[in-house]
Amino acid sequence: MALPTVELRPLTRADFPLLCRWLAEPLVARWWAHDSSPEAVERDFGPSLDGEDVTALLVGEVDGRPVGLVQLYPIGAHPEYVEELAPVCEVPPGALSIDYLVGEPDARGRGVGAGLIAAAVARGFADHPGASDVLVPVAAGNVASWRALQRAGATWYAAGEMAPDNPADPRDHVVHRFTRPALL
Template sequence: MGLPAVELRPLRRADFPLLCRWLAEPLVARWWDDDPSPAAVERQYGPSVDGTDPTAVYLGVHEGQPFGLVQVYAFADEPESLAELSAICPVPAGALSIDYLVGEPEARGCGLGAAMIAAAVARGFADHPGAQDVLVPVALGNEGSWRALRRAGARWYAAGELVPDNPVDPPDHVVHRFTR
């Protein structure tokens, strides 16, 4: 059961209108409680595009068409996230994490999300040669997300309470782990 071919392309400002549309898409908005306005997208993603934020942000592309977004970052660059996750599980030195969304509704349920996740993990390991782990916390209720992680090769690592991305969610999270 192979995954479809997915390329990662760095996010560009020209992609911001597409990202605004994706963030407003109902299923994405349910789990990514981000403001989809152009000004908010610029504030959130502009620094990564400019290279002033160390988070790498990519579009997942299949057969020439972008379908999703994935961010790759080191926990060392996100001390609040590191502290919060460390309260429920060990975070190995140099660990990375990813955040992802499938913005095109027709791209869901066909393996593209899992393929984008696998590509992002491989890219993270290539760009951070000292990293041995990618830890990904996901709201327990977001079953599609953690199933995509497992399909991409992650294993369950921990469970506990974390501040949810969307304040309407309970704090229950599962953490999945990829190892080099």
């Protein structure tokens, strides 16, 4: 079955109320464990919108309806992340990573997550021509997330311990990898 087409557009501050709602949605809150207050959303996402952080914040839309969020960033821009990821797997020079969520409950279970991921990876390779890889660590217990990664074309790359997004989770993570397609 083909993945749904997900269009990406930049997140704006006008989207912050929507993002607050998504972060408070129980399944998102389970895996993101992020404060959903307006103050926290401004504190954590505002710097990227202001150009103070290299993370691209993108809203995924299906048929014009916002359904999810993607954060896209070069791993090397966050030395603490490289330090945490390096014992688990090789981090190729210029590698990117993504974080994602499907915030609308009725959009889940329809391939939207995989479509969102595929769109984000394509955007990452387009925006970062020197990047050859996208590495995505996911808590081992978040099976739906890593299945969406695989459906979007990722391959299993490594497994190891990393700090979980939700302190209630074990440190076990699975890292998936997308490799830039070779030009024919």
